[in-house]
Amino acid sequence: MASPQAPSAPAVSAVKTPARWWRSWWRSLSPVHQDRFAALAPLAAVLMFLAAIAASFWYLRTEEVVREKEALKRDVEYAQQRVRLRLLERQDQIMRIARDLSNEELERADFVSRTESLISQYPELQSVTWIDERRRIRATQAAPTVTSSQLYVNGEVLKKGETAELFKLARDLQQPVYSLPMAGTGDTAALLQLQVPLSPQGKFGGVVLAEYSIDSLLRYGTPTEVLARYAMTVLDGNGQVLAGTPLPPRRNTLLPWTTKANAYAIPVAPVGNGLVLRAQAYRTSLGVVGSGLFWLVGSLSVMTSWLLIATWRHTRRRQQAQQALVAETNFRRAMENSxxxxxxxxxxxxxxxxxxxxxxxxxxxxxxxxxxxxxxxxxxxxxxxxxxxxxxxxxxxxxxxxxxxxxxxxxxxxxxxxxxxxxxxxxxxxxxxxxxxxxxxxxxxxxxxREQLTASHERFTIVLEALDASVSVAPLGSQELLFANRLYRQWFGSQTGGHLEMVAQAGLPPSSSNASAMDEEDALMGLPLDPLTSAHSENAEIYRSDLGKWLEVRSRYLNWVDGRLAQMVIATDITPRRVAEELAARQAERAQSVSRLITMGEMASSVAHELNQPLTAISNYCSGMVSRIQNGQISEEALLSALQKTAHQAQRAGQIIQRIRAFVKKSEPNRTLANVHEMVGEALELAEIELRRHNVRLTHYVAARLPPVMADTILIEQVLINLMKNGAESIAQAQRPPAQRSVELRVVPRQVDGAAVIEFIVQDTGKGLAPEVLTHLFEAFFSTKSEGMGIGLNLCRSIVESHQGRMHAENLYNATEVTGCRFSFWLPLANASDATINSEATPTPRTIA
CATH class of the missing domain: 3.30.450.20 (PAS domain)
Known part of the structure; x- marks a missing residue:
């Protein structure tokens, strides 16, 4: 007996060793750690118990879900077989009709009666249509539920679309073809098409088109017991609902984190993946969710955990309050020292x-x-x-x-x-x-x-006081003058009147408004939409009669030192510059007048020849009348006719002289609303004299109904005459044959940079311009003529640009040969504001820069 008991002593000591180690470890902990572990142990036990209950519940629920999915799959497959058989039965019936039509055993009336019987017997069949090989509808029969937009009309040709594409496919395959379901739009229902080809004597003879209502196919083809348990829907290949009503997303009472209902989908043969039958379960069995024992155990576990956590947190808060008191004292001391x-x-x-x-x-x-x-x-x-x-x-x-x-x-x-x-x-x-x-x-x-700022302010004030421009600052909506330098005070005194008058005269947004206007409208109306302090400054030139000076006024908005929005106005005396500009303008007018005189001097012989004709005619008429009166061979009627012809020739000579005088006389520039046709006609009459001297043919084309332009007619006529005369001289120097001696003037409307303009084109058949001449063509005192002064083209470009137009010159080529030159310029159309300005009396001396 002693021998079997001997080995038990080491085993007992081995069992006691972990217990002893646990007691020694526990006694080595501080009371705070012992309290913490004592609070955590019950909490861990409760959490483990709750986890076991949750795991059991999850396992049971998973088993339930698996069984429900298997049942759902069986029911959906059964419903799919029913729908498939119903489609195959209708397909067989349609194929029998197609066979009879192919064998010519069925007439049109028989086709209508037979299809009407099918449609009335089977609700899912909406229409049956007989279409021949030329896609013409021979006969059709539809259910009363088919909308007018979906009906086919006898005798019409099948329109392009999905039905026509399916027709081609049935013709090519020579077998029944289903279409992809078409979703309904508005009042139309989703339809499924079947096209069965006709093969009379082995040839393609058209198709029999059958259209199914997907909604009726679902309602009558799906078993009633399946419809009672599930929400049945029919989808296309893209997941779009064709028939039925899907269940909205809902919260699962068992698994709150899920939102999808239990669903299963399967494609419907023989249509294929384009027609999918889907079922969604209406509800899920509650199972153990309704068990009161589960919820009671869960509630007790949660309450026990909450009580344990509250006790533990209370102990922690007391310790944290003691630590926070020490930390706050140290923090305040550190902050005080820092x-x-x-x-x-x-x-x-x-x-x-x-x-x-x-x-x-x-x-x-x-x-x-x-x-x-x-x-x-x-x-x-x-x-x-x-x-x-x-x-x-x-x-x-x-x-x-x-x-x-x-x-x-x-x-x-x-x-x-x-x-x-x-x-x-x-x-x-x-x-x-x-x-x-x-x-x-x-x-x-x-x-x-502060001392440096004071010194800087003094330097700034000295600089502003020494400026040769008037500087003033006034707040918006106030009569107060915030700043004015020495020159402003010298011109306008220390009041705000000069500042406001310059702002009003320059047409800038006002810096103040009266009280009555403030009551009815915003005082800042008319200011820029951009941030005022970053908006660009506005310039204007005004004339101050009280000072006798022209002033250039610049305005800018800024934030004053007190935060108010203010307007700064800088006025500079530009009287010397305006005097110089006026002198330059007078010199330009003299140059224009001299240019016209030079032009008329060059045209003197032609003008004399032109005047010689009416004067010679007058002399001949007078001599003839005198001799016939002396011989008594003239009657009163003949004398009256001769006198009328003499007066006509005298008027012609007078018109030529008046036109030349109006062209060469010195006058101030007068831009008015000018009629393009009249202006071009005056220039053509004067230029035609010079062109006839050079034996040059003048042709012209002026577009009809051209709008008026804002121009000085004499100056524009001078430009046209110079260009046409230069063209004639170029043709004469090139010694062109008579058939090639022509100058063409074209006046047409155009669009330049989105703006409507009138373009004037003078085109000659001369020798053109050399490349080095084109570079300096419009420069002053540059001329290609040995006796030229070099002011003609430069003056022409200046006149055109003063009318806000542009001038351009280029050579004309036939392959590599120069066949002439083209001068063109354009003038902008007159707008409504130009017409208004032209109709006013005397313009004010104000000029906007």
Missing amino acids: ILTGMRALDLNGRITYVNAAFCQMTGWTEAELVGQTPPYSYWPEGEYEKLQANLRDELSGKTMPGGFQVRVRRKSGALFDARLYVSPLIDARGQQTGWMTSMTDITEPNRV
């Missing part, structure tokens, strides 16, 4: 009772050296004791200034700095004052910056 503001506490007798680290760092003395001092303090500068003593008396008596007071403080090294002191009373816990707390800030650097 601030740059010096703190000093005095008792009611003026003795220093406390200083912080910043105060010691400012003055250079330690806390031990400062605490306990009485006036005079060691940081008071010598020579200012009386002033500082008076400040201390005011401080101790409670006469403190809200903004503090400035003093001079001496550091231990002897250096001085400026400081500002702020005083507040010290109140103890019983509400009694025990002294004064003083904060001291070093303001040496701010004082230096």
